[in-house]
Amino acid sequence: MCRTIPSGVLGRLARFEAMALTTVLDAALDRAVAPGYTRLGSSLRRRWWPADPEPGCLVGRRVLVTGATSGIGEAMAASFAELGATVHLHGRNPAKVAASARALRLSHPGAEVVEEICDISDLDAVRTWGAELAERLPALHGVVHNAGTMTRERTESAQGHEMSLAAHVLGPHLLTHLLAPTLAVEPASVVWMSSGGMYGAGLRTADADEIEYRTGSFNGVQAYARTKRMQVVLAEAWAHRLAPDATLVTSMHPGWVRTPGVSEHLPAFDRITRPTLRTPTDGADTAVWLVATRPESHAPHFWHDRAQRPTTAGWQRDEDPARVASLVSYVAEATGTPPLA
Template identity: 50%
Template structure:
């Protein structure tokens, strides 16, 4: 990338609205890294959570078109079956397997991981895409706040349990986060959001910040296994989740929102391109690694990072 295009790219990023919307996608796609070659994922096995709509469904189509066998992890089998049919309509040769698992439910995660490992000795790509933005505080059967369970504890446990399969393939792990994490620091003093008034958007941003930190930590833990770990944010995309959780934002920004395919582009690129395999622990948007902080007040201390890891170990019962 030339100095001029790098400056333009950074300016789009810092301005947020042009960078996160379809404007940024349109501009950057003219000079970003090349698409993975046809068949880049032929023979590969991919697991993606939150697979029945939005970014997940779009990513599945892109991954399947590159030859991957994609395991679609969903909570609702009926919605999952409908999503699989939609993907097969645009990618008739796609190899899609429907899996049922509630990522927020740790018992469900253990059950799925055990079953998957019995059937598969290796896993090339694990995409943590499942997300939620509830209007009020709710807890899971495990006693965890639902956003924290969905974005943090479930993915942590699933990564730990599938580690042998990822190591066997020298695979890749991708966390789908959000640019909203830039507004949040690492909150480990009240991770369950038990104190004060609850805000779904703040809980979302906090747990997305946690995902970015955990991706860096997992990168260090899995480096010896030959597994790379990255996080990314899709920008602002027009998905059912955004429409349901942020209707006002969706209505105002509708003309500028990215399509799900545009939002999922970097997920597919991270899973299949050569460049991301040569590094680990990076945070990406539109096929370029980005800073994880843009304001000093969000920067976490080493002891906060350690506390997050210890919290995940304590709540999931696994110590990678």
């Protein structure tokens, strides 16, 4: 005997099943790493991920992209301009900044592009530029801490900090501190561009020597991954601090993206994975979407392909609160800013 099921119920059931299937598929891509991080991951997820930002949704808004003279940052600046934002295009090399700004104005006639120059690893330079920027801008609606680097040998910044730490953690932290009041004027977003590489590194912050990678033999890829892990932890602390100001703070990873940085720093990886790598625009997508749509976000605020992701892989423990506290206090001391927690 046939039972009649109302079509509304059938429709809801089908939608529920489709949602359950995409959730499982999405999580499987994430766990499997390689397929999820390559262009396959984003091309599949694009079928079910949240809607694109509305065209023109950033008209009248200002967004700062650090490290916008190459790769993901350069593509991101173009995507923000596409949505109508005034783009503060940052780099450390004036000639590169001028060239990227010129290219952006050519590709997006009418785009408002402001050139910003500062070595993000140099805390004195960041202090001067960040204070001047805060003074100059009436409001700022987005900052993407995108600038990134990798060194072969242990090198030090102008103030004597290990270079990955200075460029990925200390400089962006100080800049966030200086820009926080300008970000608080209207609802805003701060995005920390981390890396899936951070899954391969625990929080190594027991003491100053460990944070500065003065102990053990130096490995540039490890230094990179450790500081990318620190970015995720610090972003969560900033999210907590700036929530009352309606400033959304998140971190994310872009997957594996074909950029000059990857060709230069990881040539073997680049050679092997090249056909599968994402385009820089694809790598920039989630940062642009986060700033443009300000989605609801829950701690630990780590995103990839327009969805929140775990910050630890299956075999890893959650962050040790003592190591988080050690990092937060070191960063405050090194940058001369009040502790976050």
